[in-house]
Amino acid sequence: MRKLMIVDGMALLFRSYFATAAMGNFFPNRDGVPTNGVQGFLRHMMAAKQTFQPTDLVVCWDMGAETFRNDLYDGYKAHRPAPAPELVPQFDQARQASETLGFTNLGVHGLEADDLIASLVENYATDVPITIVSGDKDLFQLLRPNVTIALTKKGYTEYDVYTEDRFVEEYGFTPKQYVDYKALIGDAADGYPGVKGIGPKTATRLIQSYGTIGGLIESLPNETKGVQKKVTEQREMLDISYELAALHYEPQVTLDGGAPIPPWSETMKAQLEALDYSLVVRYGESLHA
Structure with a gap:
């Protein structure tokens, strides 16, 4: 094989x-x-x-x-x-x-x-x-x-x-959701911040609750005032961080x-x-x- x-x-x-x-x-x-x-x-x-x-x-x-x-x-x-x-x-x-x-x-x-x-x-x-x-x-x-x-x-x-x-056992969410997680916490080695003030623990909870960044944005009014403020004020950087973290598929x-x-x-x-x-x-x- x-x-x-x-x-x-x-x-x-x-x-x-x-x-x-x-x-x-x-x-x-x-x-x-x-x-x-x-x-x-x-x-x-x-x-x-x-x-x-x-x-x-x-x-x-x-x-x-x-x-x-x-x-x-x-x-x-x-x-x-x-x-x-x-x-x-x-x-x-x-x-x-x-x-x-x-x-x-x-x-x-x-x-x-x-x-x-x-x-x-x-x-x-x-x-x-x-x-x-x-x-x-x-x-x-x-x-x-x-x-x-x-x-x-x-x-x-x-x-x-x-x-x-x-x-899944270690992170508590699926591999496909790892890019959403990285968009939130950023990556110091690659030089992008994600959402400042949101660390791994909070990011894990958000991914487990809403599934994706899109799901988080849709349900943001249900979140704490602190999370709402951070995500709203840093939305552009969140979107950029997602694009930086995502691996890109090239069919050729x-x-x-x-x-x-x-x-x-x-x-x-x-x-x-x-x-x-x-x-x-x-x-x-x-x-x-």
Whole structure:
């Protein structure tokens, strides 16, 4: 049976980079170019493949810093510092290295990797079980009976795996309502405020009571004076926050011919050795001994 694994490439690359950068370990190649993020990313990929045993695998990438969300709200991710100079050359290296291992890679200018992941889920989850590997909880809104999300944890082989049932048990509402929840509480990491003064506890109660932002607006006269005031005065930001939190479906994002995974080979090993990815070679050999 086919099983699709979708990987948030940039999330794994950043995580891998910072795992060793704090200690000053950049593992430069023979030309002095850092490879710590790339090698960690590839080991993450290989470990995830070993853990979840997919038949198909696709890596989704952000393409540039600007997307339609920046046009919607100037503050979107505006507070984030520029990438470290040791990380910058590894963006292209990571995608090239992923291709070296034969993985399918997707990136579309103007869209975030999350939107590509959402589009693939929408197009394929009815027919194929899907595991999403990421560190981004925004993807929770994609959970459904045939979709699981494996959040990365410390190391290469530990994941915090969410199913639709686990999400409902922990949050008290459905994954589809996660975008309404995020619109209310905002996202400090992405730089949008939601409705100031409404935190997770109140947001959960509102979603449980009214279902959606639309339901809340319709029933706002039934709410406390405090909630009425906050929502009314910050309505525009609430609507913007909803648009920023929602993942966008692009029907043209497809996998023509699937995304089959080639087996580990001597050719791959030689290509990785030529790139000075010795850590990856050793890890690959250990998995396929």
